Amino acid sequence: MERVYDVIVVGGGIAGVSAAVAASRLGAGVLLVEKGMSFGGVLTGSLVNPMMTFHSHRRQVIGGIGQEIVERLIRERGSHGHLEDPIGFVKSITPFDPEKMKSVLIDLLREAKVDYLFNSLVGRVWVKNGFLQRIETVNANELRTFIGRAFIDATGEGNLSIKAGARYINGDGDRASCQPMTLVMRIGGIDRDEIISFINKHESDFVLGERRDFFYLAVAGFFSFMPLLRNYRVNFRRDRLLFFEIPFHPGEVFMNTTRYAGFGGSAVELTAAQSDGNIDAWKFMDFLKSEVPGFANASLIQTGCSIGVRETTHVTGEYMMKVDDLLGQKEFVDKIAIGSYPVDLHVPESGELKTMKIPFPGEYSVPLRALFPLGLENVVLAGRALSAEHLAFSALRTSPLASATGMAAGICAALSKGSHFRVRDVPIKNIQNEISRMGGIL
Numbered sequence: 001m002e003r004v005y006d007v008i009v010v011g012g013g014i015a016g017v018s019a020a021v022a023a024s025r026l027g028a029g030v031l032l033v034e035k036g037m038s039f040g041g042v043l044t045g046s047l048v049n050p051m052m053t054f055h056s057h058r059r060q061v062i063g064g065i066g067q068e069i070v071e072r073l074i075r076e077r078g079s080h081g082h083l084e085d086p087i088g089f090v091k092s093i094t095p096f097d098p099e100k101m102k103s104v105l106i107d108l109l110r111e112a113k114v115d116y117l118f119n120s121l122v123g124r125v126w127v128k129n130g131f132l133q134r135i136e137t138v139n140a141n142e143l144r145t146f147i148g149r150a151f152i153d154a155t156g157e158g159n160l161s162i163k164a165g166a167r168y169i170n171g172d173g174d175r176a177s178c179q180p181m182t183l184v185m186r187i188g189g190i191d192r193d194e195i196i197s198f199i200n201k202h203e204s205d206f207v208l209g210e211r212r213d214f215f216y217l218a219v220a221g222f223f224s225f226m227p228l229l230r231n232y233r234v235n236f237r238r239d240r241l242l243f244f245e246i247p248f249h250p251g252e253v254f255m256n257t258t259r260y261a262g263f264g265g266s267a268v269e270l271t272a273a274q275s276d277g278n279i280d281a282w283k284f285m286d287f288l289k290s291e292v293p294g295f296a297n298a299s300l301i302q303t304g305c306s307i308g309v310r311e312t313t314h315v316t317g318e319y320m321m322k323v324d325d326l327l328g329q330k331e332f333v334d335k336i337a338i339g340s341y342p343v344d345l346h347v348p349e350s351g352e353l354k355t356m357k358i359p360f361p362g363e364y365s366v367p368l369r370a371l372f373p374l375g376l377e378n379v380v381l382a383g384r385a386l387s388a389e390h391l392a393f394s395a396l397r398t399s400p401l402a403s404a405t406g407m408a409a410g411i412c413a414a415l416s417k418g419s420h421f422r423v424r425d426v427p428i429k430n431i432q433n434e435i436s437r438m439g440g441i442l
């Protein structure tokens with residue numbers, strides 16, 4: 001007998017977990033399926049850190065389940081909470097221990113009584129008259145099917161909707177335009193004092209914000225050292241080192257510096273990038289240990305289980321967000337979340353950054369329509385899978401906003417029970433009221 005759920009969420013990143021918890025808290029029977037062996041998506045599987053940003057330049061803009069996750073992390077000694085960004089790129093950053101993140105997300109799901117499955121890749125799907133009806137999960141030799149009334153696509157790449165027939169584009173219309181992939185490295189044994197002393201003597205070699213007490217070490221710079229990287233014959237180019245301390249792990253940092261061009265939606269290109277990353281990690285360690293102050297005794301602890309994929313496909317939504325919506329701070333009547341992260345485009349080949357700040361106060365809204373894939377009646381997009389064009393996506397993809405759109409998607413899917421699971425027919429006011437009731441900020 002196939003199990004029937006009110007809401008099936010595919011993808012257990014921060015968006016999928018937020019969606020599943022929100023839907024379940026509203027009384028829906030919820031199943032969450034994840035192809036990996038932990039929740040958190042790239043935040044745990046690819047070592048992406050810190051979360052940024054929960055704040056605009058004048059206030060906190062992300063609350064709700066995202067904020068609840070942070071508070072639980074603080075209680076579990078997995079985070080110091082929101083900190084002023086030492087690099088000055090955004091208002092606040094929220095570093096965390098990814099192992100603590102894994103257990104906190106499981107606690108949340110268990111308390112909310114969400115059914116969940118790991119190691120379950122959604123392969124085949126069945127659609128009738130625009131309604132997604134059934135999904136099949138694959139785990140080794142085990143194939144299981146589940147019937148859902150409403151579905152949430154929190155796969156990051158929108159692959160549930162695409163399998164169900166939704167239209168999409170790659171990058172800005174060309175696979176090669178997708179932002180590069182990064183293999184994040186966890187490195188131990190760094191000499192914090194030596195790094196701080198070097199920064200204080202060579203400020204122009206770094207991007208620095210206003211806070212200079214080094215309570216928390218986040219570094220973008222060592223620009224003058226980067227030309228030496230060529231001598232270590234790595235397969236990537238980069239103009240700076242970018243690394244962040246790991247809370248409660250003295251001497252350890254997440255190094256977010258490698259960059260690999262390629263299309264993460266292709267197994268061949270993904271394999272090539274991951275392989276280059278694993279080989280380069282050791283050469284890069286040689287570079288750090290030999291050339292960079294504070295790294296002489298450093299050692300590589302771990303690389304992300306999966307290389308971090310920033311961008312692949314964008315589902316065509318009922319509304320596809322554009323960069324002018326962000327820069328012009330368009331106020332959508334059907335807004336379901338507020339974001340503040342700036343446009344942040346990593347150039348695939350050169351390793352440079354192209355950024356655009358959002359004018360003060362640095363807030364933009366996300367409309368509910370950006371969560372509806374065209375042509376599907378009972379599917380809601382969440383997190384990185386939301387519908388956005390390439391440039392807008394470079395801002396909208398980050399994790400706090402992913403949790404906020406995830407929570408909104410969960411609310412919408414749960415409330416759609418009252419409209420025969422036609423997610424577009426749920427009154428926006430009801431969704432907004434629930435968002436506020438759950439601590440979301442609009």
Ligand SMILES: Cc1cc2nc3c(=O)[nH]c(=O)nc-3n(C[C@H](O)[C@H](O)[C@H](O)COP(=O)(O)OP(=O)(O)OC[C@H]3O[C@@H](n4cnc5c(N)ncnc54)[C@H](O)[C@@H]3O)c2cc1C
Nearest residue numbers: 011013014015035041042052122155156308309383384399
């Ligand atoms: C290298 C890199 C650096 C970044 N830096 C930052 C940063 O500093 N700060 C920040 O806030 N954000 C950063 N981001 C962006 C941000 O972390 C992610 O975009 C965000 O966390 C996305 O969350 P999500 O839940 O939407 O998707 P994901 O975390 O991608 O989760 C999607 C989940 O769906 C699962 N899945 C996919 N397809 C299927 C399927 N068919 N069946 C079952 N499961 C499936 C995946 O296994 C995954 O667990 C970065 C991203 C990358 C890649």
